[in-house]
Amino acid sequence: MLDMSDDALEVVQRSFTMQMRVESWLGGELLSDDVPVADGSEERDSSLAVPERVTLTVPVRDRGVSWDPTIDPRHPLAAYGQQLRISYGVEVGGDFEWITRGWFLITESSADGDTVNVQAQGLLTLVDEAKFAAAFQPSGTLASTVRSLVEPALTVEIDGTLTDRSIPVGMEWDDDRLGALNEVLNAWPAVGHVTEDGLLLIEPLTDAGDPVLSVTDGLGGTVVRWQSTTSRDGAFNVVVAQGESAAGVQVQGVAYDYDSNNPYWFGGDFNPLPVPYTYSSPLLTTVAQCRAAAEATLQRLRRTSSRKLTITMVPHPGLMIGDVISVTGGGLTSAPCVIEVLSLPYSPDEMTLTVRVL
Template structure:
């Protein structure tokens, strides 16, 4: 959850007055503040390579300034490296507390009459666009961490969680074209995942669904914030075994296996989902020991569960502190204080309803 005071956290449990503001930065310099946002929305989906997308509607003329980007490459809303820092304001006792929703790269902007439309994406777009112009070959001293830094910096500064144990990269590794795919392969072999923080750096941490709930949501008519629920189930993308394969320095084939053994999992191995193993196989030359294969298999199983486990759609009063990955305590839709994690969400930038897709843990 993004940083909010206890007062603001209490306010957003019911009706409140909100406001939006944005700054534009280019090459590390502030070039405009208090950009007038008339409307817009933010969507995030952590199953996507670039999870964040923003759409903004801005009046063409406001505050004595012309917000039409026109043909000026240094205009605050042009798409030539401009980044927007967006804040969501909550009225607490007659003044606004501003919650930083993060930094976003302007990818498209244009004017239609008296309205300017702006589209932004998350900062991982910088990595996704930057294809390798020559093969990337780690040196003999490189580790998983230094490879990620080499692929990502200086576009994004990388920070590593202390729960990760770094290790050397096998000789002979090479990535030819897709920079972001190379980062993803390293993360998968490490049992890690990466996300861009509200401060604009890339945080790499172990794959995990555990943690105390940050917020309770309920459809209780007296105290709840949930307007309605939607549910769905599917066998698509469902596996009960993950097999991670690699090889050691002498060429011997290795593998580690992770079984879905959770007693309450509808896909659990040996349960009614299937009397036989339904495997997902993952292979990487970065896996050189059985232990590494097992760690990668376990992490991959958690990632697959995000796509296939029971999901609920939630429509609720907007909460500007929530982001995908946050753990919630959910009462409603047949659940009682069940732990759930946010997988995707939309947040309106004007008064309206917020939607979440949550997965039951």
């Protein structure tokens, strides 16, 4: 969860006064410190390659200023590299406490009558759209390869608990830079996300942690519902990670899903036989690396198969995908859940979460 004072945390669990602050930057230069926002929302979905989406509605004219982005390539709302830093203000004791939600790259903006519609995405968009112009042959270590793939578009920060290792020689990627980054992270194993300060943080994959918030069905207008869709498509109960040793011998590691909270768990009623998901990477050169990658892949893929709840509640500007919360409702009593999808309005309205039961 984003940093908030105790007073602000108390305020956002009931009705409160909010305000948005949107800054526009281009190449490190502040173009505007007060983009007027009439309406908008922020969507985050952990299943997407670029998880963050923002939409803004801005008046064409405000306080004598034209917000039509077509008048100048350096206009604060043009889509030529302009980035938005968005903060959510919560009134506490007559003043506003500002919670920075993050940095977002403007991908499209257009004037329509009296309004300007702005679309923005997370900063991983810069990596996603930067395909390789020629074959990329990594060298060095996992950490140095991540930096080569991402910087200078994003500054990389690597958690000190991760163990770096050398990249096997002879590897090559032809096109997809973001796909190459994800392959490195899967093999490490690690996960990356863009922080509210615009840094790409690489850290171990985990669902552990104390709940940052308790949510109760019916309290303060909160509604908790089970998602209704169930399917066997793409289901599995075993992950097999394969690689190749320096001697050219195939190596592999296997991880079984023994978590009975997952309806597809191995040994349960889903299927008494192994139903594998196979993952292969030349970055895996030992059995130990394959086993670690299999365990991490299993943990990551559980997100698509675990039971999920939809929560509608008063907006909480400190919540982010990946946060663990405690949920009471739908037959659950203080069950830990992790946020997979969130929709945060930028005007007085309800917030929606999709959470996965741990």
